Amino acid sequence: MKDFAYVYSQEEAHYRFSDTHPFNPIRLELTVSLLEAMGVLDTVDCRAPRPATDEELLLIHDPDYIQAVKLAGHGELSPMKAQMYGLGTEDTPLFTNMHESAALLVGGTIEACDLVLSGQYxxxxxxxxxxxxxxxxxxxxxxxYNDTAVAMAAMIQKYNCRILYVDTDAHHGDGVQWAFYNRADAMTLSLHETGRYLFPGTGMVTERGAEEGYGFSWNIPFDAFTEDGSFLDAYRTVLFEACELFKPDLIITQNGADAHALDPLTHLSLTMESYEKIPQIAVEAANRYTDGRIVALGGGGYDWYRVVPRAWSQVFAALTNRPPFKGDLPASWVTRWQTESPDVPTTWRDRFPLYPTIPRRPEIEEKNWETVKRLLWPFVDDTKKEHLSAHSPYSK
Structure with missing residues (x-):
């Protein structure tokens, strides 16, 4: 078994809504070029994604929806019919070959999961x-398409395995949660900004699963302006408790970088310190609970130049047993991308002050820890309840 491979192809950049849309695949090129400039890609394997088949997509998506995506991507679906499927909207505009581009991303995640569960990596x-x-x-x-949900369903079908999905995107991982809400063979853990102010408006701590899946849907909705310490404390605590409860065979992490303070679409206040530690903690959990088996995915992140490439490169560092990248960014990378944007950073860590002092910091931290306790209370014994209460800096 080899230690690591990354799945990537320049063809994935064809999943592109428009030049002005926040979801811009330039993020992928920025990240890969940064890793190339660091000289760390030469020693690892790169596997190209392949398109997901219709049979695989049908594990999660309805046949009429798949057909609608195919028609929309070739200009053969009326605008009114398209909007019935959430297509042709401001969030998800139409573009040529939508199905083909989206299916490639799904196939890439299936490939990433299969490489691990088959024992190759x-x-x-x-x-x-x-x-x-x-x-x-x-x-x-x-x-x-929901690449993660399709890949999880495919892996459960093929390997009869248990999968823990961990999502640290600022937006609730709603599509994955609802796909497995009634099932006991997958657990979803989402840590995100509260839906009171942010799309999609779900992800409350009371969303705990249903029927056979009760207790296997966990959510931590953070208060707006949550900072590194509060986020990381909650993340480590709930991730290890989830592993203890669920005992997964595989951990899949979604590493959206939009909880960073510079992200234009969200209201959290994380810095690069969190994006160094989030993947390290996930790898630590995998080493302890799944014999090291872990699949990492990208996700959100809308400050294309300053945040996403640095955050995702730190995921690469953790997965390849490197310490976090620190110091100055490669001069060649900075020079290359400064012609595209004046916002290109020059160091791995953020330059401070990154944002104004948060006036409600104690209240935010206390509220977040109370959310952690509210989530875990039904699932832990009295000893752990005592620890959770004693651990809080507000219990004094």
Missing amino acids: RRTFHIGGGLHHGFRGRASGFCI
Whole structure:
């Protein structure tokens, strides 16, 4: 078994709504070119994605929806009919070959998961994956097909395995959650900004699953302006408790980088410190609970130049057993992309002050920890309840 491979092809950039749309695949090129400039891609395997088949897509998506996507991508679906499927909207505009482009991203995530569960690699990273808002019969939130849900269903069918899905995107991982809400063979854990202010408006701590899946849907909705310490404390705590409860065979992480303070679409206040530690903690959990088996995906992130390439490169570092990248960014990379944007950073860490002092910091931290306790209370014993209460800095 080899340690690591990443799944990537320049063809994944064809999943592009428009030049002005927030979901811009230039993020992929920025990340890969940064890793190339660091000289770390030469020693690892790159596997090209392949398109998902209709049979695979049907594990999650309705046949009439798949047909609608195919027709829409070739200009053969009326605008009114398209909008019935969430297509041709402001979030998910039509573009040529929508089905083909979206199916390639799905196939990439299936490939990443299969490489791990077949025993070829211990860890994989599909940078173009993580489109977590797609529903069974409707596009949503920049997502046409739900690559993660399809891949999870395919792997459960093929390997009869248990999968823990961990989502740290600022937006709730709703599409994946609802796809497995009634099932006991997958668990979803989403840590996101509260839906009171942000799309999609779901992901409350009370969404715990149903029927056989009760207790296997976990959510931490963070208060707006949550900072590194509060986020990471909650993340480590709930991730390890989820692993203890569910005992997964595989961990899949969605590494959306839009909880960063510079992201233009969200209201959280993370810095690159979080994006160094999030994948490290995930790898630590995988080493402890799944014999190291972990698949990482990309996801959201709309500050294309300053945030996403640095954040996703730190995912690569953790998966390849490297310490976080630090110091100055490669001069060649900075020079190349400064011609595209004046916002290109020059260091791995953020330059401070990154944002104004948060006046409600103690209240936000206390509220977030109360959310952690509310989530875990039904699933832990009295000893752990005591620890959770004692651990809080507000219990004094």
